[in-house]
Amino acid sequence: MEQSQAPNGLSSCYRHPGVETGVRCTRCERPICPDCMVAASVGFQCPECVRGGSGTGHAPGVERPRNIAGGAIASGDQQLVTKVLIGLNLLVFLAGMFSTGLVDELVLIGLAFDPELARVVGVADGEWYRLLTAAFLHREVWHIAFNMFGLWVLGGPLEAALGRVRYLALYVLSGLAGSALTYVIAAPNQGSLGASGAVFGLMGATLVLYRRLRYDLRPVLGLIALNVLITVVFRDVIAWEAHLGGLVAGAIVAYGMVGGPRAMRPLFQWGACALVLIATVGMTVMRTAALS
Known part of the structure; x- marks a missing residue:
């Protein structure tokens, strides 16, 4: 649907033609x-998207509500993946x-001899x-x-904005990239652990999302x-190393999620994910070859 635009460059509200606004759902x-x-947790939503997201349907003749990344709005808890990730981290912590x-x-360890296991261990x-x-x-x-x-502060809003699948891809790829850079620089025998790489990826993604929505960047x-x-x-x-790798990876993935043209959005999204994954695998392979 083409939106009318006022002479000063502002668009008119799609529900109230003639009322100028600079805010978009x-x-x-x-x-x-x-x-x-x-x-909403990130920005503002229109009434139709709110109804669609809560499972009450949407107005006839109006395209099904989608999030800023172009994905369909999931019904139910908009922070489900974030809660599952937190629960998984806590479960592993208690098990440890x-x-x-x-x-x-x-x-995470590059290459070392474990005296308790009496063998060499590592990536x-x-x-x-x-x-x-x-x-x-x-x-x-x-x-x-x-x-x-x-994770709770940054993850919830990002999950609501990107959708569950894209948000999970962002989190996992950021964590992997942080681990890979740590492996490249801190290996062979310095251990590393923690969700910091993934959390820094969420920081990078939040910066990209704020810029995309034209929010004040100073807080992030x-x-x-x-x-x-x-x-x-x-x-x-x-x-x-994990912080730096996660931050850069998160920013790249998020830019692919929300920064590409609408018509080519899927290509940009999964292309950005593939780029980060290929870089992660490439760093790991090269470091492994150097240690072999």
Whole structure:
């Protein structure tokens, strides 16, 4: 549907022709005036998208409501994946407290001799799963508390904005990219664990989303700057490589999700995901070859 535009460049509300507005629904991207704005976790939504998202249907003749990434609005809990990820991290943390060998079996390590297992372990020895499992491991209460707080604050709005599948792809790819960069730089025998890479990916994605929606970037830039400062100050005990890898990967994936032309959006989205995955695999293969 083509929207009318006023001489000053502002669009007219699609429900109230003649009422100028500079705000668009974060789901269907149609212009909406203050009377039509419904506050959401990210931006504002129009009444039809709110009804469609809550399972009450949408107006006849109107395209099914979609989120800013072009995906159909999932019914039910809009933060379901975020809650599942937090629950999974907590479950693994509790399991690690009662199983002394679990963390050693799943932590990210490049190549090292484990005296307890009496064998060589690590990604370079074929244990590639450590790149993913390490992103769900935590040893200290403060560590998991800090990461889960970041996941809750950043993840919920992003999941609502991108949809469950795209949001999960963002989270997993950010975590993998952070692990891969850690493997490249900190390997062969320095262990690393934690969801920080994935959480930093959510920070990068939030920055991209804020820019796409033309929000004030200062809050998210301040958040990123604070976390970068913490990373630098405590670099001896924090895997800064995971933070950097996750931040860059998250920004790239998010840009592909919301930055491409509407007509080519699927190509941009999965192309960005493929780019990050290929880079992750490429770094891992090259580092493994160097250690072999």
